[in-house]
Amino acid sequence: MKKITTLSVSALVSAMLLVTGCSTNNGNQETSSQSVSVTEKSPANEKVGYSLGYMMAEGNKEAVGDLNLDTFEKGFRDGYEGTDSALTQEQMQEVLMTYQKEQEEKFVKDMESKATDNKAAGEAFLVANAKKEGVKETASGLQYKVIAPGTGKSPKATDVVEVNYEGKLIDGTVFDSSYERGEPIEFPLNQVIAGWTEGLQLMKEGGKYEFYIPSDIAYGEAGNSGIEPNSTLIFTVELLKVK
Structure with missing residues (x-):
């Protein structure tokens, strides 16, 4: 059995980068994700995009359980399209590191309570x-x-x-x-x-x-x-x- 470990936001960030680097949507961002319908008969690039998005979310939803999907999608689209980011690289890194520290502290307190x-x-x-x-x-x-x-x-x-x-x-x-x-x-x-x-x-x-x-x-x-x-x-x- 594997030991319980604290979450790693860096793993989530890596997954985000993987999706960004592998996207095959060719810049076509006009359709809202809520209106997209994907089936096994959909074009290959649609199935690739959906599969990467779904697996990334499924594998990381416990790491960031309160993820704001609207701002995530906004950030993803801006990054993919080359739009100027709302935050600087330094600010984004600080946000993620602060979030990771807070979640780790919360995890430790939760485990201490459960242990007692x-x-x-x-x-x-x-x-x-x-x-x-x-x-x-x-x-x-x-x-x-x-x-x-x-x-x-x-x-x-x-x-x-x-x-x-x-x-x-x-x-x-x-x-x-x-x-x-x-x-x-x-x-x-x-x-x-x-x-x-x-x-x-x-x-x-x-x-x-x-x-x-x-x-x-x-x-x-x-x-x-x-x-x-x-x-x-x-x-x-x-x-x-x-x-």
Whole structure:
């Protein structure tokens, strides 16, 4: 899983430059974008323009969620047609850098707030979960429940294992699943989160466990793709084979 990173306005600017450099509209800017109709039978230059515009917007709408489309189109047209810009190059660079800094600060504050809330929610969940029938807890705070004990060998931290699994947040949201992909996954046990490294060594081949992993032995304050900072995680794991 990829780690969560702050947005980069420079990536959006690069995408804008790409569209400007690749446009094949030959200077014909008379038609408003709202009245243009594009189909698979449209001329090639219309389809190229639409495709570049759509993919750029789709790929960057999260980076600039409050983008003013009217002024964006105005700036794009002026730049493409060679019209004098309303702002100097220095002013535009300052505007974009200031915007990027503000968004990064906002992102950091948002992540800090989520980290605090998730930590508290995770701790409350684990306290309640520890009281449920069949749930055991290790010294690290890892909680687990045996669904099927298994009869094969147990892995060491240095072993490669083959497993099927489903990962959920404590609100029930599934963020990853080998079952959905239709095939198990294989990996060295010492190259995953600490909760997995510890938990799978409790299992035997053929076993199926449910793990409740505190954030400090999961992805911690950094979080991960689809996982907010300080999230407590729930995994259902089947240990298929120790290699």
